[in-house]
Amino acid sequence: MSLINGFHLRNIRGDVLGGITAAVVALPLALAFGNAALGPGGAIYGLYGAVVVGFLAALFGGTPAQVSGPTGPMSVTVAGVVLV
Numbered sequence: 001m002s003l004i005n006g007f008h009l010r011n012i013r014g015d016v017l018g019g020i021t022a023a024v025v026a027l028p029l030a031l032a033f034g035n036a037a038l039g040p041g042g043a044i045y046g047l048y049g050a051v052v053v054g055f056l057a058a059l060f061g062g063t064p065a066q067v068s069g070p071t072g073p074m075s076v077t078v079a080g081v082v083l084v
Contacts, residue, residue: 027047030046030047030049030051031046031047034048036077
């Protein structure tokens with residue numbers, strides 16, 4: 001049974017385990033990027049950015065070369081530093 005193009009219920013176990021693994025890896029990375037941005041909220045803003053960008057990337061799709069997750073907000077920060 002296919003609910004969404006490319007998504008099958010028989011793969012749900014692997015999808016959930018892959019999502020948990022990605023979250024465990026992305027959490028410390030997002031917190032570190034939030035600290036590196038030197039914003040007033042510190043690490044929590046990195047976490048918020050990773051969650052929001054992750055949901056938006058999942059909602060609107062993208063390409064295999066799309067930067068999403070905690071790396072997305074950090075690319076904007078690095079671009080701002082490079083331009084200054």
